[in-house]
Amino acid sequence: MKEQFLAYLRSAIELPAEEEKRVSAILKSASLAKGSYFIREGQVPRRFAFVGSGLFRYLYMDPSGREYTKNFVPEGQFLSAYSAMISSSPSHMFIEALEDSEILEIDYGLWTRLQKGHPCWNTLLVQVLERAFSVKEKRERELLLLNAEDRYRIFREEFPGLESRVRQHIIASYLGISPVSLSRIRKSRPR
Numbered sequence: 001m002k003e004q005f006l007a008y009l010r011s012a013i014e015l016p017a018e019e020e021k022r023v024s025a026i027l028k029s030a031s032l033a034k035g036s037y038f039i040r041e042g043q044v045p046r047r048f049a050f051v052g053s054g055l056f057r058y059l060y061m062d063p064s065g066r067e068y069t070k071n072f073v074p075e076g077q078f079l080s081a082y083s084a085m086i087s088s089s090p091s092h093m094f095i096e097a098l099e100d101s102e103i104l105e106i107d108y109g110l111w112t113r114l115q116k117g118h119p120c121w122n123t124l125l126v127q128v129l130e131r132a133f134s135v136k137e138k139r140e141r142e143l144l145l146l147n148a149e150d151r152y153r154i155f156r157e158e159f160p161g162l163e164s165r166v167r168q169h170i171i172a173s174y175l176g177i178s179p180v181s182l183s184r185i186r187k188s189r190p191r
Helices: 002-012 017-025 082-087 108-117 119-145 148-158 168-175 179-188
Strands: 027-032 037-039 047-053 055-061 067-074 094-097 101-107
Touching (some): 067 168, 168 179
Antiparallel strands (some): 055 094
16 A cells, blocks of 8 residues: 555655655554544544545534435545544534545644655645645535536546445435435436
8 A cells, every 4th residue: 555655756756765765764553444534533633544445424413313425535636534633623514434444544743844855845735725625626626516416427427436335325415405306306316
C-alpha cells in the first residue's frame, strides 16, 4: 500500500528522493472493519489518511439519528475532517468505513513539520484542496439545482460500480431522497 501512495504522490508532484523517505517514515498502516469509524462526530481529528483499499463515506447525523451522506471516498483518495483538524476543534461529521479497508494514516503534527521542509508538499496540499473545493462546489450546485433523477445519473457516472458496493438507503441519503424515491427512479430508468 505504501508503494501505491508513493505512486500517487509521484504522479501529482515532483517528489525528491529525500522527501519520499521523509514521508515514508511518518506513514502508519491501519485496517478498519466495515462499519467502524475513522472519525466520529465530536472527536478532534489529529490525523488524515490515504485509502489504499476499501470505501468510506462522510456523513452527518441529526439528533434523531437520521443520516446524511455527504460524499464517498474510494481507493486512491484522502480521508480527512480537514476543517476540524486544522482548527483543533471537534468534528461535525463521521467518516465511516463501508467496507473492510486498508489505509495509510498521517499524523497532522508530523505532516505540518514535513510540509515546512520542502515546497513540494505545499504543491500537493494545494492540489488536494483545489480538488476538494471543486467537488464541494459541484455537489452543492447539484443539490440546489438538479432534480433527483439527474443527481442519480451523475452519481452513477462519477462512481461507476459503487451502486453494487453500497446499500440503497446510503445512496438515497447521498442523493437527498428517500429509499422509496430511489427505488422508483431505478425502476423508471432503462437498463
